[in-house]
Amino acid sequence: MPTKQQILDLHFMDARCKLIDLAAFLDRVERHDGEADFRFTALQKAIPILLSDLPSRAKAILDALSDESTEPIERATIQGAFGAPR
Amino acid sequence: MKYIEPHAHMVSRTTDDYEKLAMAGCAAICEPAFWAGFDRSSPAGFFDYYRQLTDYEPKRAAKYGIPHFCWLCINPKEAEDAGFAREVMSIIPEFLDKPTVLGIGEIGLNKNTRSELAIFEEHVQLALDRDLPILIHTPHLEDKRKGTRLILDSLATFSALDRGKVIIDHVEEHTIGAVLDAGYWAGMTLYPESKCTPNRAIDMLECYANEQLWLNSACDWGVSDPLAVVKCGLEMRKRHYSPDAIEKILFGNPLRFLSQSPRFVI
Numbered sequence: 001m002p003t004k005q006q007i008l009d010l011h012f013m014d015a016r017c018k019l020i021d022l023a024a025f026l027d028r029v030e031r032h033d034g035e036a037d038f039r040f041t042a043l044q045k046a047i048p049i050l051l052s053d054l055p056s057r058a059k060a061i062l063d064a065l066s067d068e069s070t071e072p073i074e075r076a077t078i079q080g081a082f083g084a085p086r
Numbered sequence: 087m088k089y090i091e092p093h094a095h096m097v098s099r100t101t102d103d104y105e106k107l108a109m110a111g112c113a114a115i116c117e118p119a120f121w122a123g124f125d126r127s128s129p130a131g132f133f134d135y136y137r138q139l140t141d142y143e144p145k146r147a148a149k150y151g152i153p154h155f156c157w158l159c160i161n162p163k164e165a166e167d168a169g170f171a172r173e174v175m176s177i178i179p180e181f182l183d184k185p186t187v188l189g190i191g192e193i194g195l196n197k198n199t200r201s202e203l204a205i206f207e208e209h210v211q212l213a214l215d216r217d218l219p220i221l222i223h224t225p226h227l228e229d230k231r232k233g234t235r236l237i238l239d240s241l242a243t244f245s246a247l248d249r250g251k252v253i254i255d256h257v258e259e260h261t262i263g264a265v266l267d268a269g270y271w272a273g274m275t276l277y278p279e280s281k282c283t284p285n286r287a288i289d290m291l292e293c294y295a296n297e298q299l300w301l302n303s304a305c306d307w308g309v310s311d312p313l314a315v316v317k318c319g320l321e322m323r324k325r326h327y328s329p330d331a332i333e334k335i336l337f338g339n340p341l342r343f344l345s346q347s348p349r350f351v352i
Contacts, residue, residue: 001292002326010324011285056293058286062260066231067198076166076197081227083280 022047042084087111087319089336090352092344093192093221093255093273093302094312095120096143096154097135103305103312108150110316113337114352115147116344118157118192118221123307125164132160132174140184153352155344157191157221158182165196165205175208182216188347189213191221192255195233198225203236210244219251219346221273224261227280234261238268251346255302256281262290271298271343276314284318288325291335300340 002010029036046064054060067085088111096104096117107115117139126132139156147154158181160174181187190213195202213220225233237254241247254265255273258281265272274290275281282290287301303314311317315336322332344350 006326056259058289059259062258063231065228066260067228069232070235072198072200072203072236074200076199076202079163079196081197081225081229083227085228 038086039082039084087316087336088113088333089315089319090300090340090344091115091303091312091315092300092340093118093275093304095304095306096147097138098123098307099305099312101146101149104147104150104152107312108152110313112152112316114153114155114344114350116155116157116188116340117143118223119159120161120192120223120306121163129170129173129177133177136177136181140181140186144186153186155186155188155347155350157189158187159190159193159209160205161192162194162196162202162206162223162225165202166199168201168204171201171205172208175205175212178212182218185349188344188350189219189221189251190216191219192223193220194223194255195225195236196223196229198229198233198236203240206237207240210241210247214244214246219343220253222252222254224254224256230256230258231260234264238264241270242268250298253300253343256304257290258282259286259290262294266294266296266298271300272296273300273302275302275304276311276318277304278309278311284314284321287318288322297339298343299335300343301336 029040042065046061049057049060049064065084091107091112094115094117096115119135119139136158139158144154158178160171165171190209193206193209195206210220222237224230224237241252249269253271253273256275257265257272262272274287276284276287291299301315301318303310303312305312319332319336
């Protein structure tokens with residue numbers, strides 16, 4: 001198994017790139033006219049999980065972006081998904 | 087790198103992709119039945135699709151020396167109209183004895199509706215009646231966790247089901263534990279935007295150290311990469327996995343699951 005140092009050597013630049021891209025995305029949404037929707041709100045709620053000390057931040061973010069309901073719905077009104085619950 | 091692509095929608099790919107897969111070391115391709123990107127207008131459309139999966143596509147793959155197998159069903163995206171879905175299901179049995187058909191799949195849920203769930207359960211019963219393996223699709227994005235739970239709850243009601251002959255695909259960090267804990271196989275799908283990246287999949291391999299996992303590209307007509315599995319193998323190499331360990335995950339694990347069908351001979 002690689003050491004922490006080796007993991008950093010392998011993946012730091014990629015993570016840095018994605019973090020800056022996320023920051024630029026937040027800036028971009030705020031800079032443009034109109035109202036953001038539930039997807040933006042869900043992302044804003046999920047971002048603090050990055051700084052938590054949870055044992056699995058990836059799982060926690062996926063959970064935060066999941067539909068909380070438990071029963072099957074009566075009918076589908078769309079076929080696709082949005083990436084965040086309404 | 088010797089590997090098996092256990093989930094690819096080759097009807098949506100070009101012949102150039104077969105050449106790339108062959109050059110990358112792909113030893114077999116398995117193609118579950120799925121959605122065409124639009125709803126088919128009649129059961130006859132599915133009849134032709136099953137002919138394509140069981141007859142035409144194996145010949146196209148054979149030109150590149152790759153054995154091609156398939157799974158049959160009506161996918162959950164087209165299961166909202168239960169009457170239509172049952173009409174389609176009525177034509178599936180005549181294809182189940184074709185020499186490259188492995189089992190029933192990819193069945194499952196899409197928007198987690200009652201109708202999807204009913205058709206899912208009828209497919210499970212069909213597989214049980216024929217003693218066939220099952221490949222299950224879990225929903226996308228925000229619907230995945232709920233859909234996975236509904237699928238697990240439903241499967242738990244089938245007491246005769248051999249959990250080891252069922253693979254639940256497209257797991258992510260929030261669903262993998264429940265699937266493996268219940269005794270099923272789990273599939274990790276490597277997509278550029280949704281589902282898993284190669285490094286997240288490798289993280290899950292490390293966290294779950296389970297024998298019942300496979301990797302797939304699920305390449306189709308959307309944003310996907312037919313070489314995703316072998317590229318994940320390269321990432322494993324960067325993370326100090328030995329060639330034997332990589333081959334075990336990329337070739338040995340799918341071989342063990344798929345060999346539960348006597349038709350899977352490579």
